[in-house]
Amino acid sequence: MLRAIQILGSSPSSSGCFSLPHKLKKPHSNFSLISRKPIEATVPNLSRAHSLAFQFRQGCFFRAFQMSYHHSESTLDGGSPSSSSSTSIAIQSAGSTRKINFCQWCGGPTKHEIPDGEEKARAICTHCGKITYENPKMVVGCLIEHENKILLCKRKIQPSYGLWTLPAGYMEIGESAAEGAIRETWEEANAEVEVQSPFAQLDIPLIGQTYIIFLAKLKRPHFSPGPESLECRLFALEDIPFDSLAFSSMLVTLKLYFEDKKVGRPKFHYGIINKRPGTSPSEIHAYTLDHHLKC
Amino acid sequence: MLRAIQILGSSPSSSGCFSLPHKLKKPHSNFSLISRKPIEATVPNLSRAHSLAFQFRQGCFFRAFQMSYHHSESTLDGGSPSSSSSTSIAIQSAGSTRKINFCQWCGGPTKHEIPDGEEKARAICTHCGKITYENPKMVVGCLIEHENKILLCKRKIQPSYGLWTLPAGYMEIGESAAEGAIRETWEEANAEVEVQSPFAQLDIPLIGQTYIIFLAKLKRPHFSPGPESLECRLFALEDIPFDSLAFSSMLVTLKLYFEDKKVGRPKFHYGIINKRPGTSPSEIHAYTLDHHLKC
Missing domain, CATH: 3.90.79.10 (Nucleoside Triphosphate Pyrophosphohydrolase)
Known part of the structure; x- marks a missing residue:
């Protein structure tokens, strides 16, 4: 079942060998x-x-x-x-337009901070400390x-x-x-x-x-x-x-x-x-x- | 960062052209x-x-x-x-050894049932009705x-x-x-x-x-x-x-x-x-x- 949809888009980027600045x-x-x-x-x-x-x-x-x-x-x-x-x-x-508000394991409210050793803000449970990753x-x-x-x-x-x-x-x-x-x-x-x-x-x-x-x-x-x-x-x-x-x-x-x-x-x-x-x-x-x- | 790990395994299956019974x-x-x-x-x-x-x-x-x-x-x-x-x-x-217990959007407790039109049990919020999919x-x-x-x-x-x-x-x-x-x-x-x-x-x-x-x-x-x-x-x-x-x-x-x-x-x-x-x-x-x- 395809529930997937495709929305909007970012700017086109260059082509050829692929590397990031x-x-x-x-x-x-x-x-x-x-x-x-x-x-x-x-x-x-x-x-x-x-x-x-x-x-x-x-x-x-x-x-x-x-x-x-x-x-x-x-x-x-x-x-x-x-x-x-x-x-x-x-x-x-x-789009990060809405955040994960609660921990799916213990139900505690989450905070959105960058965990130690990472570079991106994540939803961290304020009760149990678990992180909900989105991939x-x-x-x-x-x-x-x-x-x-x-x-x-x-x-x-x-x-x-x-x-x-x-x-x-x-x-x-x-x-x-x-x-x-x-x-x-x-x-x-x-x-x-x-x-x-x-x-x-x-x-x-x-x-x-x-x-x-x-x-x-x-x-x-x-x-x-x-x-x-x-x-x-x-x-x-x-x-x-x-x-x-x-x-x-x-x-x-x-x-x-x-x-x-x-x-x-x-x-x-x-x-x-x-x-x-x-x-x-x-x-x-x-x-x-x-x-x-x-x- | 590779947090991935690899555990255990299922039985080996046959090889060749790939189809499912x-x-x-x-x-x-x-x-x-x-x-x-x-x-x-x-x-x-x-x-x-x-x-x-x-x-x-x-x-x-x-x-x-x-x-x-x-x-x-x-x-x-x-x-x-x-x-x-x-x-x-x-x-x-x-392994389905632990289930999602709470809705990550509203914090409501979940039930684990097969939604209409699907074949697999999902975590369905008993408050807002949203389903948390795992992929x-x-x-x-x-x-x-x-x-x-x-x-x-x-x-x-x-x-x-x-x-x-x-x-x-x-x-x-x-x-x-x-x-x-x-x-x-x-x-x-x-x-x-x-x-x-x-x-x-x-x-x-x-x-x-x-x-x-x-x-x-x-x-x-x-x-x-x-x-x-x-x-x-x-x-x-x-x-x-x-x-x-x-x-x-x-x-x-x-x-x-x-x-x-x-x-x-x-x-x-x-x-x-x-x-x-x-x-x-x-x-x-x-x-x-x-x-x-x-x-």
């Missing part, structure tokens, strides 16, 4: 630029801009890939209480190839109701990324798959999410909509509904796959998706793919 | 096999067993890689309160190549004080995996690096951790021990201290790199590290690497 050593230092009201963000009518650049270094391709695109506005809605809750956690963690979450999914087509699911839940996605969702404690991707495919498309190879890792730092996508095959040619899908369908490459996809991460994944297939077999991709500042979650084309490594 | 669709159903006292686990004197098998499918290598090894016992110690706390979270989440954490690090040598750090903190590791630690909210790996390298080795390419994703389901390791280069040939390191040193491949490494994840990473370098340039690896049941965290050789995908 000293001033960026503290990853949260630039968060004052983030809107405090991401959900209600309005839609600037951005003009389309699209540039590509390739470099080859150290046996891997490095690529700068920038795109923005005007798109219709929609209101973010987590749907059920559970999905809403989970969604809120991601937003608040990334990025992994969203795992499958890009399923079958007879030169790709399996997509039309979402039956918010956000992005009625839009197309790869089967994907949050990785659970106790499973591997591949197991999670297989489980999500079963839940969303009633399809049994074999994972064939890793295809992409796409970080979205602003919302504290990392997408891990595997190439997979159907074990048998059966699939049908799960409870969170309106429809599941195989699409030929030229028919992929790029204008009706649910998330930027899915758009990036499918574009990378499409481009790989044009020149040969799929590679493994690493990249960072930075959404354009001031855009809404539904503007899935308003992003830059930075520090793209292909090998 | 229906009975494994719920990833937590087999956790009753896990010891309730992982920290105090004793050390069976396992005999060394080492087998390799290769298959080639769909353009990727699939490999079964099994090894166990007797090793000295040590007691797990999280060191500072903060690291101990973080460590405990990981252990308890994976695996990412540990990010760099495998730094310099003049055909590899940079390792000798740990100045527990666990695994005095043992060697790649610079690595928990990925933070607000940064990408590559940024996190660069930050950790700066913190632990005072070294500025450029990330060159992704090298490995290694899941450790039992403790809810995923290691993301990048190949990197020194921007300048300067490094020195950070506050958590006793020493930083460049090792030629043949001098890597395989018997004095801090974690199974580092052993696997360095073995994969070593083997790649023998036959050409490094590839990208995905795999699942399953520790042998009944072994202690310090038994870094007591694991199986399952579902290894190399591409």
Whole structure:
């Protein structure tokens, strides 16, 4: 189940070999630029801009890939209480707009200070002293190839109701990324798959999410909509509904796959998706793919 | 800072193309096999067993890689309160031995039930209804190549004080995996690096951790021990201290790199590290690497 959503974005950064200047050593230092009201963000009518650049270094391709695109506005809605809750956690963690107030183990109130030996403020329990750490979450999914087509699911839940996605969702404690991707495919498309190879890792730092996508095959040619899908369908490459996809991460994944297939077999991709500042979650084309490594 | 530790393990599973039977669709159903006292686990004197098998499918290598090894016992110690706390979270989440008792937002007591539309029990606040989700954490690090040598750090903190590791630690909210790996390298080795390419994703389901390791280069040939390191040193491949490494994840990473370098340039690896049941965290050789995908 994909409760993940993608909101707003930080400024695009440079591409190529990837290193940080000293001033960026503290990853949260630039968060004052983030809107405090991401959900209600309005839609600037951005003009389309699209540039590509390739470099080859150290046996891997490095690529700068920038795109923005005007798109219709929609209101973010987590749907059920559970999905809403989970969604809120991601937003608040990334933007630090709301803090953890209580210790989840003893219930004591927390203080927000930098612990000894660390560099970042944490939620420290004033009763038991335990620290609640917040870390990025992994969203795992499958890009399923079958007879030169790709399996997509039309979402039956918010956000992005009625839009197309790869089967994907949050990785659970106790499973591997591949197991999670297989489980999500079963839940969303009633399809049994074999994972064939890793295809992409796409970080979205602003919302504290990392997408891990595997190439997979159907074990048998059966699939049908799960409870969170309106429809599941195989699409030929030229028919992929790029204008009706649910998330930027899915758009990036499918574009990378499409481009790989044009020149040969799929590679493994690493990249960072930075959404354009001031855009809404539904503007899935308003992003830059930075520090793209292909090998 | 690497507060991560690796404990115990589930049963080794089969290798090859990776799919789940229906009975494994719920990833937590087999956790009753896990010891309730992982920290105090004793050390069976396992005999060394080492087998390799290769298959080639769909353009990727699939490999079964099994090894166990007797090793000295040590007691797990999280060191500072903060690291101990973080460590405990990981252990308890994976084994479900202790539950989240309070809502971190409103402080209300939680109930542990399966929410509507989900399949797994969650901590649901009895006051505000919010759900606290627990998800695996990412540990990010760099495998730094310099003049055909590899940079390792000798740990100045527990666990695994005095043992060697790649610079690595928990990925933070607000940064990408590559940024996190660069930050950790700066913190632990005072070294500025450029990330060159992704090298490995290694899941450790039992403790809810995923290691993301990048190949990197020194921007300048300067490094020195950070506050958590006793020493930083460049090792030629043949001098890597395989018997004095801090974690199974580092052993696997360095073995994969070593083997790649023998036959050409490094590839990208995905795999699942399953520790042998009944072994202690310090038994870094007591694991199986399952579902290894190399591409």
